[in-house]
Amino acid sequence: MRVLITGATGFVGKNLIQKMNREYDLHILVRPNSNWEDIGISNVFEFSDNTTQLAEYLKEKHIDGIIHLASLYIAEHKTEQVKDIVISNVYLGTALLEACKIAGTKWFLNTGTIWQNYNAPDYSNEYHPVNLYSASKQAFMTMAQYYTETTDIRFCTLKLCDTYGPNDTRSKIFALFHQIAKSGEVLQMSPGNQKLDILHIDDVTNGFLLMVNLIAKNREILDEYVLTSHNHISLKEIAKTFTKVTGQNININWGGRPYRIREVIKPWKGTPVPKWIPRVNIEKGIKTLYSN
Secondary structure (H helix, E strand, O other), X not given: OEEEEEOOOOHHHHHHHHHHOOOOEEEEEEOOOOOOHHHXXXXXXXXXXXXXXXXXXXXXXXXXXXXXXXXXXXXXXXXXXXXXXXXHHHHHHHHHHHHHHHHOOOEEEEEEEHHHEOOOHHHOOOOEOOOHHHHHHHHHHHHHHHHHHHOOOEEEEEEEOEEEOOOOOOOOHHHHHHHHHHHOOEEEEOOOOOEEOEEEHHHHHHHHHHHHXXXXXXXXXXXXEEEOOOOOEEHHHHHHHHXXXXXXXXXXXXXXXXXXXXXXXXXXXXXXXXXXXXXXXHHXXXXXXXXX
């Protein structure tokens, strides 16, 4: 099967490519001047805002489907970042779908976020964006509806919770804990009672593989699914677990700063991917980060 992946240079993208590379004919879409040489993929299309050229590539290479991971994540945006958010999270995906329509590409697996459903009552599907980033992810899904209603493209969104794992270069919570453990500095944090839904990268990539299998085989699927740990844990509890597993003491002043605007206190669950369950609990996951 021939699959084009966007966001290949990101954390999820790199790990997904490692799992798919042996069984799939993989192609990646990158922006000009992207650093993609270390990914190990020879089929590379540089997208320079030419949708017609992209459609020709999809048709020439007989691409069966798209895994759309590329996005611009900004938790609290600044005014000058609005344009970049829209271009990255709305325009790029729409250009891809337009190219798929022209080329006859069969399916499109989109990546969303549980932040599109801010504290939805009773875990309903009601849409409430946490921030502009999550609003832009929803905006693309609205754009996609036009293509699903006017073409035969099979489209599904897989919404992600927080992710972590080895070789993650992002400034995520475990990297922050490790940093202050080494420096001894005091970290000013919120009261820490917010619950997190967090998944190890191995569980995330397994979820993507299962969804690719479902959507590629034209199985009856919903418009969206969620990858969830099924185990919401408070930020305070995560800090305690980190110390227990690693033996690293961390100095945190809980309540040293307020919660963020629209802080997610209780994550949204959504509909889990059929026949998928997470295998890596938080203790085992932290061990994979610091096993050396």
